[in-house]
Amino acid sequence: MSPPPESSGVSAAAAFSRLMQAHRSIRAFRDEPLDAGFVDGLLEEALHGSSSSGNLNMVSVIKTSERERKSQLYRLHGEQPMILQAPLVLTFCADTERTRRWLELRGARLGFADFLSWHVSSFDAMILAQTAALAFESHGLGVCYMGTTLFAMREIAELLGCPTHCLPVTSLVVGHPAEAPAQRDRLPRAAWIHDETYRRAQPGDIDRDFAERERRGRERYLSSGPEMAGLWEQHGIESLAHYYTSPIKYDPDLFAGFSADLVALLQARGFLQATPQPTPAAAGIAP
Numbered sequence: 001m002s003p004p005p006e007s008s009g010v011s012a013a014a015a016f017s018r019l020m021q022a023h024r025s026i027r028a029f030r031d032e033p034l035d036a037g038f039v040d041g042l043l044e045e046a047l048h049g050s051s052s053s054g055n056l057n058m059v060s061v062i063k064t065s066e067r068e069r070k071s072q073l074y075r076l077h078g079e080q081p082m083i084l085q086a087p088l089v090l091t092f093c094a095d096t097e098r099t100r101r102w103l104e105l106r107g108a109r110l111g112f113a114d115f116l117s118w119h120v121s122s123f124d125a126m127i128l129a130q131t132a133a134l135a136f137e138s139h140g141l142g143v144c145y146m147g148t149t150l151f152a153m154r155e156i157a158e159l160l161g162c163p164t165h166c167l168p169v170t171s172l173v174v175g176h177p178a179e180a181p182a183q184r185d186r187l188p189r190a191a192w193i194h195d196e197t198y199r200r201a202q203p204g205d206i207d208r209d210f211a212e213r214e215r216r217g218r219e220r221y222l223s224s225g226p227e228m229a230g231l232w233e234q235h236g237i238e239s240l241a242h243y244y245t246s247p248i249k250y251d252p253d254l255f256a257g258f259s260a261d262l263v264a265l266l267q268a269r270g271f272l273q274a275t276p277q278p279t280p281a282a283a284g285i286a287p
């Protein structure tokens, strides 16, 4: 492998390390548009800079900057204000529709209308989103993922005109930062890097690895305003762990409902068969 290129005396590795260390999600933006040519060029580079399953590039990115469409997205994204503030919302879609169209037009056997292809194309979309996120950040722009995409996939797909085998998997708001938030911690490396085989966390490991985030997380949420403190009290939340699966964060009952909706949507969009298909072994097909 040839050594990485040097640019203005700073190695690519050092610049990339600095970029990653500087990451923080940005949720407030200046009222300043982004040049469409710049955005398209950067997305194109991001696709080149991302590995892609079978190099099929089964992804689509839909750019939204029109005010009216952004306000519809704002509603679908749980009214997160950054959707309205950011000049650009990018919706990253798992998309096997175009590939299927290509196969069809060339008289090839149709494929990629199954659950595995959903995984493959959605992983590709997430990989592309993260490459694009880093690329935007390298230009001093701010980004924030919109996890709410998953809760309103059907509606966002309809709003943006996605065809059958194409569904949004994540979104990024992009713009010029109007805030410089403190950096958020991550779990220490001992918690999640395993040597050779998986080492299950013991109670002492959990105490050690979560102590700092329990303290800081609780402090951050409770100091975010009287409304949040009131909600913690109302729901009897005593710790960060309790908060995460409480009705005001990632409620397991809500997740179960959303999961059932997702299964139904994947069926409706051709990524999942309503009746289970025979496994390769059952069908006598060698893996």
Ligand SMILES: Cc1cc2nc3c(=O)[nH]c(=O)nc-3n(C[C@H](O)[C@H](O)[C@H](O)COP(=O)(O)O)c2cc1C
Binding pocket: 023, 024, 025, 026, 027, 080, 144, 145, 146, 147, 148, 170, 183, 184
């Ligand atoms: C898939 C994904 C979805 C996310 N969705 C949201 C969201 O809907 N709203 C939000 O404010 N932040 C969202 N975030 C940002 C995370 O809250 C953020 O990355 C995390 O708290 C760590 O903070 P940092 O990115 O500033 O380091 C999301 C991040 C990811 C990776």
